[in-house]
Amino acid sequence: MPELPEVEVTKRALIPHIEGRTIEKLEIRETRLRWPIRVDLLKKIENEIVISLSRRGKYIFINTAPGTAMIHLGMSGSIGVLDQFVPPKKHDHFDIHLANKKIIRFNDPRRFGCFIWAGKQPEKHQLINHLGVEPLEKDFQGEYLYRLSRNRKTTIKAFIMNASVVVGVGNIYANESLFLSGIHPKRRANNIGKKRYQNLAQTIKSILTKSIEMGGTTLRNFSFTYGKEKIGYFKHNLFVYSRDGKGCEACGSLIKRIVLSGRGTFYCGKCQR
């Protein structure tokens, strides 16, 4: 599943192709994504200039004067920039035609992605308005996690994966950042001190930043598969994720796997307390 770094990398890769350009028309081949594509509403971006491209959580915002259209990559979505005459492949559900004869093409075999009209105040849209802070912004700090966690008896892993607390800490990043912070994933959120939260927040920032720099992980089948702007995705150097039964890089103990909130959870019982 594309995680925040992949979405951020996709956004950055698209910016030079789409910002400041005019959208000529939309070509929708399949409306049945996670939510039905409302062609009648999205048509408002036709003949408009893209003022900017931005990201909130895992949504990419295409900002135009009449309002914002949002794209989510779901479980298996990818976006490419192609010449307009390239015939669509299977699962190429829609194209955004630009006036310069290029198209932004969306492919999604599992159709959990979406293309949604969010109007003039996208931050108030129901898919956005409950989202917590952005992990790479200044307001995401250990102090913030500490304050918010005082009455939370949930596990620390569920706490940092809760999008209303902080967005974009997916399962891989939660596992890895807890290992690097030495925090046991089952520890209760309200049972962790300020200093450890400061360490954890910095670790989350640094892991996400590194992953964005490396072009995201290649886990699952996310790829910027189209066009000439191919990005080299590297597999992030994973310490615990999917390494159960292997030796911990720090102490040599075997990495364990449990299931927490339905998600595979990997940790070193010696390094994480």
Ligand SMILES: [Zn+2]
């Ligand atoms: Zn260890």
